[in-house]
Amino acid sequence: MRIVDIFMTMPFLLAAMVLVTILGTGLDNVMIAMIAFGWMTYARLIRGDILAVRELAYVSAARAISASDLRIMIRHILPNAIFPTFVMATMDLGSIVLWASSLSFLGLGAPVGYADWGQMISLSRNWMLGT
Numbered sequence: 001m002r003i004v005d006i007f008m009t010m011p012f013l014l015a016a017m018v019l020v021t022i023l024g025t026g027l028d029n030v031m032i033a034m035i036a037f038g039w040m041t042y043a044r045l046i047r048g049d050i051l052a053v054r055e056l057a058y059v060s061a062a063r064a065i066s067a068s069d070l071r072i073m074i075r076h077i078l079p080n081a082i083f084p085t086f087v088m089a090t091m092d093l094g095s096i097v098l099w100a101s102s103l104s105f106l107g108l109g110a111p112v113g114y115a116d117w118g119q120m121i122s123l124s125r126n127w128m129l130g131t
Helices: 002-008 012-023 027-036 040-053 057-064 069-081 083-105 117-123
Strands: none
Touching (some): 002 040, 012 083, 027 083, 040 083, 057 069, 083 117
16 A cells, blocks of 8 residues: 555646656557556555455355355455445546546647547637637
8 A cells, every 4th residue: 555655646647747748649648647647546445445344244254154265355345345446436437538638638648630628628729718
């Protein structure tokens, strides 16, 4: 979890901008940057859920009947700990779109010609103020 703490100290947009600049522009590099700097909250959530689920009664009952650790993890812990992660991923979909469009607005996202929010806003900046 110390690695997660180190990654969480970096601002997401700044770190993604640096990585996309190093890798080059394009949607695939944007996705790599968003994955490289967006996994920490999911790691913390999964760890906390697994620590909470492993203390429940049905895990203790599985240990009492001498089920293997692998069986307990696959059959009992993971299915009950993964659903909050799905909920968080669903709620993060909108912010992921906004992060990708902000990188495109800065010129680091999709190549010119894609129908992307960031590019549309960037190309229409001259007409937004009415000048």
